Every structure is written in C-alpha cells, then in structure tokens.
Amino acid sequence: MKYHVTAKDVAKLAGVSQSSVSRVYFEGASVSNKTREKVLAAAKELGYRPNEFARSLITNRTKIIGLVMKGIHNPFYPEVLKQFTTAFNKLGYSILFVSTNNDEIQKEDIDMLRNYNVAGVIITDASLSLNVTEDFKENQVPLVLFNRKIDNDQFYSVCCNNLDASEKIAKYLIEKGCSKVAYIAGNANTSTSRDREKGFTSIIEKNNVTLNKYTSDYTYEGGYKTAKKIIAEKEVPEGIFVANDIMALGVVDALRENSIMIPAETKIVGFDNIEMASWPTYNLTTWEQPITKMVEQTVNYLMTEMVEFSGYTESVEVNGALIVRKTT
Amino acid sequence: MKYHVTAKDVAKLAGVSQSSVSRVYFEGASVSNKTREKVLAAAKELGYRPNEFARSLITNRTKIIGLVMKGIHNPFYPEVLKQFTTAFNKLGYSILFVSTNNDEIQKEDIDMLRNYNVAGVIITDASLSLNVTEDFKENQVPLVLFNRKIDNDQFYSVCCNNLDASEKIAKYLIEKGCSKVAYIAGNANTSTSRDREKGFTSIIEKNNVTLNKYTSDYTYEGGYKTAKKIIAEKEVPEGIFVANDIMALGVVDALRENSIMIPAETKIVGFDNIEMASWPTYNLTTWEQPITKMVEQTVNYLMTEMVEFSGYTESVEVNGALIVRKTT
DNA sequence: TTCGTTTTTGCATACGTATGCAAAATATCC
DNA sequence: GGATATTTTGCATACGTATGCAAAAACGAA
Numbered sequence: 001m002k003y004h005v006t007a008k009d010v011a012k013l014a015g016v017s018q019s020s021v022s023r024v025y026f027e028g029a030s031v032s033n034k035t036r037e038k039v040l041a042a043a044k045e046l047g048y049r050p051n052e053f054a055r056s057l058i059t060n061r062t063k064i065i066g067l068v069m070k071g072i073h074n075p076f077y078p079e080v081l082k083q084f085t086t087a088f089n090k091l092g093y094s095i096l097f098v099s100t101n102n103d104e105i106q107k108e109d110i111d112m113l114r115n116y117n118v119a120g121v122i123i124t125d126a127s128l129s130l131n132v133t134e135d136f137k138e139n140q141v142p143l144v145l146f147n148r149k150i151d152n153d154q155f156y157s158v159c160c161n162n163l164d165a166s167e168k169i170a171k172y173l174i175e176k177g178c179s180k181v182a183y184i185a186g187n188a189n190t191s192t193s194r195d196r197e198k199g200f201t202s203i204i205e206k207n208n209v210t211l212n213k214y215t216s217d218y219t220y221e222g223g224y225k226t227a228k229k230i231i232a233e234k235e236v237p238e239g240i241f242v243a244n245d246i247m248a249l250g251v252v253d254a255l256r257e258n259s260i261m262i263p264a265e266t267k268i269v270g271f272d273n274i275e276m277a278s279w280p281t282y283n284l285t286t287w288e289q290p291i292t293k294m295v296e297q298t299v300n301y302l303m304t305e306m307v308e309f310s311g312y313t314e315s316v317e318v319n320g321a322l323i324v325r326k327t328t
Numbered sequence: 329m330k331y332h333v334t335a336k337d338v339a340k341l342a343g344v345s346q347s348s349v350s351r352v353y354f355e356g357a358s359v360s361n362k363t364r365e366k367v368l369a370a371a372k373e374l375g376y377r378p379n380e381f382a383r384s385l386i387t388n389r390t391k392i393i394g395l396v397m398k399g400i401h402n403p404f405y406p407e408v409l410k411q412f413t414t415a416f417n418k419l420g421y422s423i424l425f426v427s428t429n430n431d432e433i434q435k436e437d438i439d440m441l442r443n444y445n446v447a448g449v450i451i452t453d454a455s456l457s458l459n460v461t462e463d464f465k466e467n468q469v470p471l472v473l474f475n476r477k478i479d480n481d482q483f484y485s486v487c488c489n490n491l492d493a494s495e496k497i498a499k500y501l502i503e504k505g506c507s508k509v510a511y512i513a514g515n516a517n518t519s520t521s522r523d524r525e526k527g528f529t530s531i532i533e534k535n536n537v538t539l540n541k542y543t544s545d546y547t548y549e550g551g552y553k554t555a556k557k558i559i560a561e562k563e564v565p566e567g568i569f570v571a572n573d574i575m576a577l578g579v580v581d582a583l584r585e586n587s588i589m590i591p592a593e594t595k596i597v598g599f600d601n602i603e604m605a606s607w608p609t610y611n612l613t614t615w616e617q618p619i620t621k622m623v624e625q626t627v628n629y630l631m632t633e634m635v636e637f638s639g640y641t642e643s644v645e646v647n648g649a650l651i652v653r654k655t656t
Numbered sequence: 657t658t659c660g661t662t663t664t665t666g667c668a669t670a671c672g673t674a675t676g677c678a679a680a681a682t683a684t685c686c
Numbered sequence: 687g688g689a690t691a692t693t694t695t696g697c698a699t700a701c702g703t704a705t706g707c708a709a710a711a712a713c714g715a716a
Contacts, residue, residue, distance in 0.1 A: 004388070004467075006702055017666045022704055029704095030664055032712090047463065052443040053381035053390075054702035057671045060332070062381075067425070072406040073603065082400050085427040094440055097395070097425040099413040112422055115380045135375065139332075220607060253608045275401065279548060280581045281609055334672055345696045350674055357674095358694055360682095382672035385701045 005048045014042035025050050056117060065302070066113040066121040068098040068105060074218065074246050075274040076289065080124060080146070083295040091303065093119065100126065103187055107132050114139070120302040122146050125192070130154055142305035144298050147289075149191040149315045158297045160289045161317040162192055166199025168322060169241050169269050169287060174203070176267055176328060178239035180210040184226050184251065186218040186243040193218075193243050196271060200241050212237065216247055223250025231258050236266055239328075245270035245277050245286055252282055252327065268327040273320075283326035293318045333376040342370035353378050384445060393630065394441040394449040396426040396433060402546065402574050403602040404617065408452060408474070411623040419631065421447065428454065431515055435460050442467070448630040450474050455518070458482055470633035472626050475617075477519045477643045486625045488617045489645040490520055494527025496650060497569050497597050497615060502531070504595055504656060506567035508538040512554050512579065514546040514571040521546075521571050524599060528569050540565065544575055551578025559586050564594055567656075573598035573605050573614055580610055580655065596655040601648075611654035621646045 007021040014021070016035055023029035024039040031039075042048075056062045065088050071077055085095050096116060100109045105128035113121060114135060121136060121143040127150055136143050145157035173181055183200050186193035197213065204211045214230065216222035223242060227250065230236060236255075242248035248270030252262060260266055270277060273288035297316055305311075335349040342349070344363055351357035352367040359367075370376075384390045393416050399405055413423050424444060428437045433456035441449060442463060449464060449471040455478055464471050473485035501509055511528050514521035525541065532539045542558065544550035551570060555578065558564060564583075570576035576598030580590060588594055598605060601616035625644055633639075 004702085008702080018702085019666065019704075020664085022702095023665090026704075032664060035664080049439070049442050051385070051445070051702055053384045053445065054671090055704075056381045057379070057385060057673090057702080058704045060671080064424075072410050073403075075401075075403065078400040078406050081425075082427050085425060089426075089440075094444070095425045096392075097409070097413060097423045098417075099410050111377070112417075114377050116422070117379070117381065220603070224608075249607070249609075257608055275548070276604070279577070280552075280585055281577075332672085336672080346672085347674075347696060348694085350672095351695090354674075360694060363694080379672055382701090383674075385672085385703090386674045388701080 004051070005046045007048070007050070009046055010039060010042045010048050013046060014038040060117070062117050062119050063093045064096050064116055064118045065093050066096050066098060066110065066116075066118040068100060068110055068113075068121065068123045068126070070100050070102065070124060070126040071218070072099060074125075074244070074272075075276060076245070076272045076291075077124060079275075079291055080295065083291060084122065084299075087295055087299045091299070102126060103190065104128060105132055119306045120144070122298060122302070123148070125190070127190070137311065140309035140311070142302055142309060142311075144301060146294065146298055147192060151191075151315075153313055156301055156313050156316070158294050158301075158316045158318065159192070159195075160287070160294065160320045162195035163199040164317075165271070165287045165320055165322075166196045166241070167203045169271075170200045170203035172322060172328070173239035173241065173267060173269065174207055174209060176239065176263075178209065178237070178267065180235070180237045181239040181241065182212045182214060182230060182237040184214045184216050184223065184240060184242045184247060186216065186247065188215060190218075196241075196243050210237075216243075218244050218247055220246050220250040223247030224254045225250075227251040227254035231255070231260070236260055238265070239267045239269070241269050241271075243271055245272040245274045245284060248284055248286070248327075249276060249282055252284065263326070263328050270327075273323050277323075277325070285325045285328040286323050288320045288323050290318045290320050332379070333374045335376070335378070337374055338367060338370045338376045341374060342366040388445070390445050390447050391421045392424050392444055392446045393421050394424050394426060394438065394444075394446040396428060396438055396441075396449065396451045396454070398428050398430065398452060398454040399546065400427060402572070402600075403604060404573070404600045404619075405452060407603075407619055408623065411619060412450065412627075415623055415627045419627070430454060431518065432456055433460055447634045448472070450626060450630070451476070453518070453520070465639065468637035468639070470630055470637060470639075472629060474622065474626055475520060479519075479643075481641055484629055484641050484644070486622050486629075486644045486646065487519070487523075488615070488622065488648045490523035491527040492645075493599070493615045493648055493650075494524045494569070495531045497599075498528045498531035500650060500656070501567035501569065501595060501597065502535055502537060504567065506537065506565070506595060508563070508565045509567040509569065510540045510542060510558060510565040512542045512544050512551065512568060512570045512575060514544065514575065516543060518546075524569075524571050538565075544571075546572050546575055548574050548578040551575030552582045553578075555579040555582035559583070559588070564588055566593070567595045567597070569597045569599075571599055573600040573602045573612060576612055576614070576655075577604060577610055580612065591654070591656050598655075601651050605651075605653070613653045613656040614651050616648045616651050618646045618648050 007018045011018045011021045023031040124146040149157035214226045216226045270286040273286045277284040277286045335346045339346045339349045351359040452474040477485035542554045544554045598612050598614040601614045605612040605614045
C-alpha cells in the first residue's frame, strides 16, 4: 500500500518535534531560522508534503474553491475558468470543478462541495434558490453569482453593466440610422437576458423605432434558427441586438445564407466579445464583458469573506465597452 | 465559527454508537436495517454530511481526480472537461481542476495534487517527464495522458488514431485530385502533430504528390498566419491538411480574404470536429475525434487502477471518422 | 552576572472518521 | 430449549496535523 512521509518522520530526521515541523509550514508561527532550515532540509530529503486533509480536520478550513459552471460550451466561460484557476492558484487555492446543465442549481449539483468543506463557492451563469444555499450560509461559506444576479438582496453577484450597456447599444443602433430593430433574447428568466432586453427596450421605446423581440437560448443553433424565423417574416430589421455573441454568430450565418448584406441591410450587435467575434469571418460588433475585472472582483470578495465572514450581499456591476467591428 | 454536525451527534440522536453511524455510510459494512433507518433519520434531521477529510485520513484514499488541462481555449477541451466531469460525478468522484500553459507539465503544475492525495490524474494535451511523475507512481496514483502520447512505454495514454486517420486523409485528398498539398503542424514536439504529419506524409510520398510542410501552434491565429504565408508564396496548394480544427478555421478565413475558392481551388481538412466545424460559415471537412470513447477508456482505466494499482502502461488508440463537409 | 521580557519548543490533546477485535445479539438447527 | 453459527455492535485506537499551555531557551538591559 502507499507509504506517506509524515511530519513525524521529518521531525525525527531534523531532531525536533512534530509541532516544530508543523510550525514551519504555518505562516506566521513562531519558529527559529535554525529550526526552520533543519526542518526544510529534512523535508526535502524525505519528499514530505503536508497532508491537506489532516490540516483541514484541525483548522476546519480548506484551500479549495468550488466552481460551478453551466455552459462551458460558450467560449466566454473557458476563459472565465482559466482566469479563476490562475488567480486562485496564485493565492494557494485549488478549484473543485462542477459542471451543470441546470439554469437553476439543484441541491444535488453542489451538495458534494459541503463534504469537502470548500472555502468559497462561485456559480457562473445559473441561479439558485435560498434553500439550496442555506447550508453554505449557516456554515459561513461565501458564495458568488458570476454573470447572473438575483433581485432579492440575498446574494453577492458580479455582472457586467448589462442595463447600461444595452441602452448604449440601442442608442448606437439608432445613431446608425436603424428605424426597425429586433432583440434576440437568451435563456428565459436569466438576469443577463432580462437586463439586456430591458436596457435595449427602454431606449428604443423612447425613440421612433420599431421593435420586435424574439426568444432563444444562448446557443449558436438558437441564434441561427431565430434569424431564419425573422427572415421568414419577410421584414428583416435594420438592426439586431443579440443577447450574446455565440448566438449572434448563428444569426450572422443565417443572414448570410439568405444573401442579406451585413451591415448594409442589417446591422448585428452581440454581447461578450468572445474570441470568435474578432475572427475575420465574423468581425462582430459586440459589448465586451470585462472578464478580468469581474474575476478580480469575485476573487477579492471571496478572499475577504473567507478570512472573516460577514455575509454581506451586493450586486456588483462592472463596466464593459462597445467594440465596433464590421457587422455595424 | 462554523458548527459541524458530526457522526457523534447523529449517533447520540439515533441511540447507537459513532461506529454504527460510520458503517451506515460505508458500502458493504455490516449494519442492520433497523439501525440503518434510525441513523439515516437522525442524519437527515441534523443535516449530517460525512467529512471527506476525516475519511481520507483514515482510509488513505480520496474520491478526487486531478484533471490537468492545457488549452481550454480550444473548443475541443471544454467538451472533454464536461464529459469527464459528468462521468466521474456519476461514479462519486470530484474533479480538482488545474489549468496550465505548459506543453510539458512542470512539477509546480501538479505538486498540489499530492497534497490532496488524488485518486488519479488525467493530463490533457501536454507531455511530462518521468521525474515529475515519479512521486505519483511511488504513491500508486494512476496517471493518464489524454490526447497525447509519449513513446517510452512509461505511461498510459489515450488518443485518437492519429496515424491511421492522417493516412486516410492523405488518401482522401489524393482521390479528390490534389497533386500539390500542404500540411500545417500544431505545436512542435506534440505526439498529435507528429503522428498526424507522419501519417499524412507517408501516403503523400508514396504517390506522385508534392508536399510542403509548415509549423504552427494549434491556435486560430496560427492557422491564419500560416495560410497568409502560404498565399504569399504564390503557389497555393490544392489541398491543405491542418493539424486541428481551430487552426483550420483560421486557414479558411485567410484563404477567403484572398478570394481563394474553397474547395474549388483549395480543399481544407481539419482534425477534431469541434462545434464550429459544423457551422454553415465553415462547414469544415474534418476527422472527428471520438471524445466519448476516449473519455470512457480513460475513466475505465482509472477506475481499475484506483481499485488495484498495477501500474500497467499502454498507448490506446480510439478510432475516429472522417466527416466530409463543404471544404473538400 | 542577574533579572525581566520575549521567543521558541515539546507535550498532550483533539479534530471526525474508519476499523480491529471481542462481546453481545440474533438466527438457525437439532 | 439448548447448542452452534452468524451477524451486529460498541470500545478503543489511530490516521496526520495544529494548537493551548507551560517550560525552556534566548535576548536585552542594567
């Protein structure tokens, strides 16, 4: 069976006690340089690694972050995953990854995180109800909704400024001369889609512009099908705001298949600024979500709450920017 | 501070001993149905969850798989991530995620996995040297190279049949009438790129077909730049085999920008069958990597080795298939 | 050198759980 | 009902580590 080098083995070789070995690995503990060097030399010789489980049992803390991700297919999220991993690794934390298909997180999705006593939880692009998270709250595990918000003041969430951004996109399309526009929504009941629609709609309605709204589902196929539907209605709008980029790319492809000139006949604006948006084939005008800032904000909140849990909640919005390319 | 319900609390409420509580949660342990029901009722009432760390300390085993991923940007890998997560969750295992940029895994990349006593390790699309893995081997932690192989009989690896596939792609392009072809490689020294090149080259050289080879780096930008370079050489080949899809999409875009008709003037074949390959804009002919089978093979090997470590090594190749679309 | 203060160290213990072992309880057979 | 076999149970212990506390050591000032 497996043999582990323990702190006792190191202590013996270094000629100190096990608790001195422990103190060497615990930041800020009182230990002389002489002892520290002896211990580190012995540890190196023996290939010692502290056992995180034993530590966690004593300290009742871990260096594990639970990251619950829906929609890893959307190219926006691999980038989010990468940045979270990098940021937390630098801080000595590891990522326990959970993938889900559910728009609303179910208890089964994340119960496992409690077995591992995770230090914090991040949930991307999915909502969840209070009863699913009450255990986390009771156990003072901070939780962040990333790119999703719930309007009940019970969570900490980090989003792009969807409302403001969508208002700006509406104004931009109006400035570009559109008098008839469409909005293609993402998954029903998601805060991102709702806010993007709300912002866009509020400006359009204040101006002499016609608006049709369509529902879709934040996938390439959804965008493609919806555009086909719009085309079938025979009055293709001059401007289309699509709730996210991956959908927008489907819209672009469908319009092209029907020889609709972009942007001459119809201008397209997406949301996210995924990698593919900049590809020459698409060159999509889009609202850039400030991933790095959003990740930073999330990491800062968690690091603060993990040190001293206050349970404070807030809906944080980070400003993005309009990236103008060839679809408008 | 946090309060945990322990097995002792459950035992007290259920009127049994702590070890009976433990036996209820341990598969196959001897416990009467009467005791089991009492314990489960008490556990439910108190919201008890077994502490994985305490368990691991005793059993010296975990239900954690370390998944080390390079290149999460390539749409091939989010799908791999999702399938691994789903498969292992079903088996009661969790994924500890590590992201790396290194073609060759460094010790720092995965040392942390040892602190968590992971039950198994999967490394996607990266190589590593023996000295990085010797601790894992000594500690009988099985490790799988996914979509990468190293020709030294020291690892278990799971790949697509790159050699065979590339031979078939070469034959296919020859059948399509190509007398001048090019191969665009992925990252230098990767088994996937090397085998794809080897297979392609071996068939091309046996036939009266001209071949030019180019190096690139498995990114869209790499494909785009290399195609630009090919175009600048003024003799655009009739067929181009691109070592992976994301690169191939860049090649397609570059050719189009230069009004080169695909497939009339130049046929393009990629490798992977990522989601974007099927988009109408690209409709890329490609070799489909059998992700599901490859994931399955990996999971089976790990489940076997984790139960009883044998350390056996093999290079497993899973058959993919040619998907013919509009670029050829 | 002595004394007071500060730092370092080791001892003993506990964290929550699984498990070896022996005792207790239950089941089966005559 | 008694003897035997089997199953279940609780006790005591250990896993590897951090930590409270008191003792020992080190440091600095007079």
